[in-house]
Amino acid sequence: MKPLLIITSYFPPEIGAASNRIYHLAEGLKNDYDVSVVTPLPNYPTGKIFEAYKRKFSSNTEDHGITIHRLWIYASISKNKFLRLFAMLSYSFSLIWFFMWHKIPDKVIVQSPPLLVSFTCMLFLRSKKRKLILNVSDLWPSAGLELGALREGFAYNLLKKLEAFNYKKADLILGQSNEILTHITTITAQPQLFLYRNFPEIEIPKFTTTNSDKGKIKLVYAGLLGVAQGIYRLCNELNYDTIEFHIYGSGAEEEVIKTLIESQKDLPLYFHGRLDRAELHQVLLKYDITIIPLLNRIYGSVPSKIFEYAKLGLPMLYFGGGEGEHVIKDHNLGWIAKESDYKHLNEVLAGIKLSDLNVTLKAAIQNTAKHEFDFKKQLETLKKVL
Template sequence: MKDILIITSYFPPEIGAASNRIFHLADGLQKRNYKVSVITPLPNYPTGRLFDAYRGKLKQTNKENNITTHRLWIYATVSKNKFLRLIAMLSYSYSLLWFFTFNKIPKTVIVQSPPLLVAFTSMFLLRSKKRKLILNVSDLWPIAGLELGALKKGFSYRLLEKIEHFNYKKAHVVLGQSEEILTHITSIFPEKETFLYRNYPDFEAPEIKYHKQEGKLQLVYAGLLGIAQGVLKLCQELDFNKIEFHIYGSGAEQKEIEAFIESNPKLPIYFHGRVTRKELHQVLLQYDIAIIPLLNRIYGSVPSKIFEYAKLALPIIYFGGGEGETIIKEHRLGWVARVGDYKHLNSVISKICYTEISTTFKEQIKEAAICKFDFNTQLDQLQDLL
């Protein structure tokens, strides 16, 4: 039985795409007879506060689903203050340093990036000719930070670029969730071995449910309510003549969204809060269309919701540009609106009618997900690199 260590900043019971991606990777590997261990911070995402069950602890080790999980201390915050966010990343890096010093580390290690500094700590301290380091890149930093407006070009940006390049250089294999990510990496290190590892879901596709064929279209958003997603902007810009808008999740914009709904009681916007992923899958089946927005196009980003919603046979309006837009069009998963163009988004929505959201259309979406976005096929191919 081969030992594999996964180092990540997100893991259940935390919610979100990053947490789900790493859990399914760990669970899939242990089902293939690998001895899997995970290092992760004490749960705190996305609230920025340690979950109640973990407060007052410096670390905790437990075993669930045959996965040994080491939860380490972190200074938890979701503050927009860059200094505090840096402290949070450095605190986890400090915990990793202590863990590496006093524990035996397997010969194969998968490191999640971003955060860049956490990945750098792992790649720097664990580099060895006898150890295989696999870097799993889900977003391109610092490029994404620049496009989101969180970073500006200057000394700190150049420093982060050096850290980014160091991480790629020390990795024996780089996994990327998009073709754009892999193209970026091979432009820097042409000989680097890479593998396209998308965030495909690992659950049984449910039966398709019948939907009403009258009234307003029920549009749903589910996920992180962060600045990048721009859900508050959607609430402000959507034309509600034909739709009602349902929101699930939590994050930095939550209070502003709730305040907007309270101050505009006549708008058909409904905030349902946060639910578990299992509950969400059942809830989503009652809606007509899901929307996947990004406030700005982010190079390298492919929202994992595309693959999850497809497996739920839920038609998608994609409002994020880039590679995700190509996937929606290629596999006919729904509709595309130009990123940042709310007039075009409203125009696209206004032309959708119930006859388009047919059982046949949903079956076609589900079939595409099963055939093209299969988690187990992808993981079987990844095994050859481990």
């Protein structure tokens, strides 16, 4: 089989949509290619190298037929911009070292963002003989501007130039959303474009009735507790008259959420920590509805949770705007609340009855996921353009 290299900043055992997306892509391609993955020593989302990998400069392992090269990185989730920049540069330097000492295949998939890491790959690996495939999951630096993580100025303009360079040097670009692909066409018409959604490859489980003895809707959030999700604010803004709110995950807001729960013990608000993906899927089946929030609407973003929860048969309340709203509406996956409008969010929640969250609705959502969000079908189409 021909070799194929995947370069990513996130990979299991790290959690999150990015690592899951790349893992399933590697798994799906290994029957057609000799797949290898280059990734940092695992550290996300804690910003600390995982215990099993501490005091290592690199690690080379084989997992289910995939060769995994883990490289040194200065791990950090510091809010200090210089430390975060150094963290990205450290992985870029490790990649350059890897490129110098390894034979790089003629077909390479590069994950973007991080923008600086993908720029390093596109700069050093460009060759007329090599096909560079850029997998774009978010639009940086514009997403950083919308999140408030970046400001317009010299640094932002420099990142825009890196972004344009990456797109123009790619032979094929995989975009997670139609908005991403539309944005790319405003910069360059050179690469071939392909809509590659983050469909999960998971077993569709059976579900049971979940109604609470207290007559309240069991609302759940599971995932990263970061700035973009805004879960801490959500905890403060929710009206708990008809709901109880359960939270799973970890991230930057974890401690303030725990402190809030400790200070507001009268609220039906619960934090359960982080679970591995397989265990989480089973736990989620006991809840009535899940919420998918974004603190601010991010152009190009379509949360992968939509497709994963659909396979679980879990009704969704989407609170993030953008293309994600259209996915929920077009496929009848749940309810929509206006982005950043907490009053409307509570109105929508108040209008949902336990009787609405029935087995018929869950079965319909699962059936939609089975036919519309088919990972294998999408992968077979992708193979034709790789």
